[in-house]
Amino acid sequence: MKQAKISEAVVRRLPIYLQVLNELDVREVQTVSSQELGVKLDLNPAQIRKDLAYFGDFGRKGVGYNVTYLIEKIRQILKVDQTIKVALVGAGNLGHALCNYNKYSKDNMQITAVFDAHPDKIGTPINNLVVLPMHELPRVVAEQNIRIGIITVPSHEAQNVANQFVEAGVEGILNFAPAILRTPDSIRIHNADFTKELLSLAYYLVREREDEQDESDLD
Amino acid sequence: MKQAKISEAVVRRLPIYLQVLNELDVREVQTVSSQELGVKLDLNPAQIRKDLAYFGDFGRKGVGYNVTYLIEKIRQILKVDQTIKVALVGAGNLGHALCNYNKYSKDNMQITAVFDAHPDKIGTPINNLVVLPMHELPRVVAEQNIRIGIITVPSHEAQNVANQFVEAGVEGILNFAPAILRTPDSIRIHNADFTKELLSLAYYLVREREDEQDESDLD
DNA sequence: TAGATTGTTAATCGATTAACAATC
DNA sequence: TAGATTGTTAATCGATTAACAATC
Numbered sequence: 001m002k003q004a005k006i007s008e009a010v011v012r013r014l015p016i017y018l019q020v021l022n023e024l025d026v027r028e029v030q031t032v033s034s035q036e037l038g039v040k041l042d043l044n045p046a047q048i049r050k051d052l053a054y055f056g057d058f059g060r061k062g063v064g065y066n067v068t069y070l071i072e073k074i075r076q077i078l079k080v081d082q083t084i085k086v087a088l089v090g091a092g093n094l095g096h097a098l099c100n101y102n103k104y105s106k107d108n109m110q111i112t113a114v115f116d117a118h119p120d121k122i123g124t125p126i127n128n129l130v131v132l133p134m135h136e137l138p139r140v141v142a143e144q145n146i147r148i149g150i151i152t153v154p155s156h157e158a159q160n161v162a163n164q165f166v167e168a169g170v171e172g173i174l175n176f177a178p179a180i181l182r183t184p185d186s187i188r189i190h191n192a193d194f195t196k197e198l199l200s201l202a203y204y205l206v207r208e209r210e211d212e213q214d215e216s217d218l219d
Numbered sequence: 220m221k222q223a224k225i226s227e228a229v230v231r232r233l234p235i236y237l238q239v240l241n242e243l244d245v246r247e248v249q250t251v252s253s254q255e256l257g258v259k260l261d262l263n264p265a266q267i268r269k270d271l272a273y274f275g276d277f278g279r280k281g282v283g284y285n286v287t288y289l290i291e292k293i294r295q296i297l298k299v300d301q302t303i304k305v306a307l308v309g310a311g312n313l314g315h316a317l318c319n320y321n322k323y324s325k326d327n328m329q330i331t332a333v334f335d336a337h338p339d340k341i342g343t344p345i346n347n348l349v350v351l352p353m354h355e356l357p358r359v360v361a362e363q364n365i366r367i368g369i370i371t372v373p374s375h376e377a378q379n380v381a382n383q384f385v386e387a388g389v390e391g392i393l394n395f396a397p398a399i400l401r402t403p404d405s406i407r408i409h410n411a412d413f414t415k416e417l418l419s420l421a422y423y424l425v426r427e428r429e430d431e432q433d434e435s436d437l438d
Numbered sequence: 439t440a441g442a443t444t445g446t447t448a449a450t451c452g453a454t455t456a457a458c459a460a461t462c
Numbered sequence: 463t464a465g466a467t468t469g470t471t472a473a474t475c476g477a478t479t480a481a482c483a484a485t486c
Contacts, residue, residue, distance in 0.1 A: 009453070011422050015415040019397060033467060040399070045467095046455055053469055061468040062462035079421045086417070093319055097312035098413065109417055147424055148417070172420045174413065178238060180259070188423040190416050194317065194393065197411045198305075198328055198367070199234035201391045202298045204407040205366055228477070252443060264443095265479055272445055280444040281486035 010051050014074055016041060017048070021071045033064035075108075083108045085144055087170070089161045090152035091116040091124065091131045094176060098150060099126045111150070113140045117157070134164065141168040148172045155179040162189075229270050233293055235260060236267070240290045252283035294327075302327045304363055306389070308380045309371035310335040310343065310350045313395060317369060318345045330369070332359045336376070353383065360387035367391045374398035381408075 020040050024032055034045035034052075041048075052058050052065070055077050059065045075081045086102075088095055088111050095114065102111045115132050116122060122133045132140065140146070149165035151158050151173060158177035165173055172188040175181055178195050239259050243251055253264035253271075260267075271277050271284075274296050278284045294300045305321075307314055307330050314333065321330045334351050335341060341352045351359065359365070368384035370377050370392060377396035384392055391407040394400055397414050 007453070011419050012415075014422070015418040016399075018418065019415070020399070035467080044455060046457090046470095047453090049468065050454085050470080057469070059468050060462060061460065062466045064467065077422065078418050079424055080418060084421055084424070093312055093316035097316050100312055101414070107414065107418065109421065147426070148420060171424045171426055174417055174420055176413075180235075180239070186425075188420060190420045192411070192413045192416045194395075194411045195320070195326065196231075196234040196238070197409050198393055199237065199297050199299060199326065200230050201367060201393055201407060201409045202303055202328065203230050203233070203296065205298055205303070205390045206405075207366070207390055226477070254443080263479060265446095265481090266477090268444065269446080269478085276445070278444050279486060280484065281442045283443065 006054055010054060013043070013048075013051055014078055017051075018071065018074045018078070021067055021074070024067050025071060029067055031064045032067055032070075034059075036064075080108045083110060084148060085109075085113075085146045086111045086148040086150060087113040087115065087137070087141060087144075087146045087165075088150040088152060089115045089134070089137070089165075090150075090157075090176075091121045091126060092152060094152040095150075096126060098152065099129070109148075112144055113146065115140075117153075137164055138168045141165075141170060146170060148174065151175045151177055151181075153177060225273055229273060232262070232267075232270055233297055236270075237290065237293045237297070240286055240293070243286050244290060248286055250283045251286055251289075253278075255283075299327045302329060303367060304329055304331045304365045305367045305369060306330070306332040306334065306356070306360060306363075306365045306384075307369040307371060308334045308336075308353070308356070308384075309369075309395075310340045310345060311371060314369075314371040315345060317371065318348070328367075331363055332365065336372075356383055357387045360384075360389060365389060367393065370394045370396055370400075372396060 017037065020037060021032070034048040037043070037048050038045040049059070056073065058070050058073050072081070086109055088098060091114055099111055099114065102109070112129070113132060114126050114129050115134055115137055117134050121131050124131050147170060149170040149172070151161050153161055155177040158175060158179040159181055162173055162175070162181045162183055166183050166187055170187070172190070173181065173183070175189060175191050176193065178193045181189055183189060236256065239256060240251070253267040256262070256267050257264040268278070275292065277289050277292050291300070305328055307317060310333055318330055318333065321328070331348070332351060333345050333348050334353055334356055336353050340350050343350050366389060368389040368391070370380050372380055374396040377394060377398040378400055381392055381394070381400045381402055385402050385406055389406070391409070392400065392402070394408060394410050395412065397412045400408055402408060
């Protein structure tokens with residue numbers, strides 16, 4: 001085990017490893033090699049070994065990795081061996097979708113509070129929660145020890161919500177709004193803006209389309 | 220303009236540039252420098268200039284970039300200067316959320332058909348669309364010239380839906396299910412799995428937690 | 439003109455991959 | 463033992479950043 005600084009690329013692969021390992025675990029596979037993982041994930045086996053080796057010696061030479069052990073270790077690394085509480089602001093369709101997703105997830109991340117600014121939303125039920133007004137946010141975050149905030153409000157409200165999350169003391173924010181949030185450096189922000197995902201996907205479209213009229217870029 | 224191969228990292232930044240440029244455009248800003256964009260996006264100005272230069276000479280030395288012109292150019296690069304039609308499978312909460320989002324978007328990407336496998340969903344309205352049965356998918360994709368498929372079904376159904384999209388002739392898939400999809404290399408897949416986003420976010424949580432049982436209030 | 443800023447080449451930095459000794 | 467596979471170092475590859483001539 002060494003404690004070099006871990007690059008973001010490495011961290012982003014850990015959940016993918018976890019996903020495949022969980023699938024193997026369901027199928028009661030005991031052991032897996034970096035070779036096999038590489039095939040499944042379309043990654044270089046050396047990269048997988050190196051990624052894991054940043055955090056410890058999890059494998060056995062000549063054998064491979066014990067599936068349940070590696071799951072346990074990666075969960076520890078990602079801190080999801082403990083329960084991590086999450087608050088969500090924005091009780092629209094997307095907010096509902098995430099709460100539902102959460103209900104079925106076996107990860108130890110739980111949305112334990114939902115907020116909305118609009119009076120007609122407040123008090124309505126989402127699963128076993130009730131939508132709370134924004135002014136309750138600081139108290140609930142503190143009392144419940146909530147560490148992550150999810151933003152599912154329209155983009156013009158996103159910065160305001162982010163400010164309130166920061167003020168309330170969350171450590172990380174998952175932002176679904178297509179807005180660039182300004183927060184202190186100590187706050188980790190991950191953007192999950194599907195419109196950007198869709199735009200970059202469009203770049204890779206290849207089939208010729210016949211609805212291009214003007215092809216006049218001569219040089 | 221050169222035609223080197225463009226790395227994925229570059230393509231992923233283009234939608235971010237577009238977003239900031241759109242904001243500037245709304246505020247009727249005429250011109251912007253790579254320096255200014257860099258500050259807004261927390262990116263190195265040289266990187267921004269280099270990214271844009273892959274596609275053409277869009278700027279003016281000593282002046283900067285014309286905002287509306289650059290928007291136009293990036294939209295061309297991303298192919299969203301034309302309308303790109305999208306089909307969605309999975310009329311749950313998430314599917315609804317995406318359709319709504321779409322309604323307000325000013326990008327030329329339109330969800331023009333929604334499908335679901337479950338009889339009780341079929342025929343229900345989403346905005347100005349009606350949920351169609353899966354067996355209509357090949358016909359509708361062909362007739363409407365649909366190029367992108369969005370998957371918002373539970374993960375155990377995701378591969379099956381992906382197969383049907385591929386069969387129907389879409390060129391790209393945006394997958395929201397936490398599943399690893401196998402498709403021909405010619406099909407571009409982007410994953411928008413927020414559970415992975417949340418897990419990698421958890422890695423960066425830093426504040427010490429006291430949820431080890433016996434933590435008497437020392438110091 | 440003087441100041442500003444691009445486009446691009448060269449330098450640096452970091453991430454991926456290959457190779458292999460260690461060892462199960 | 464022989465075969466397999468890890469953990470890790472060294473080699474390669476690619477992406478980011480610095481620097482600067484061109485020029486508005």
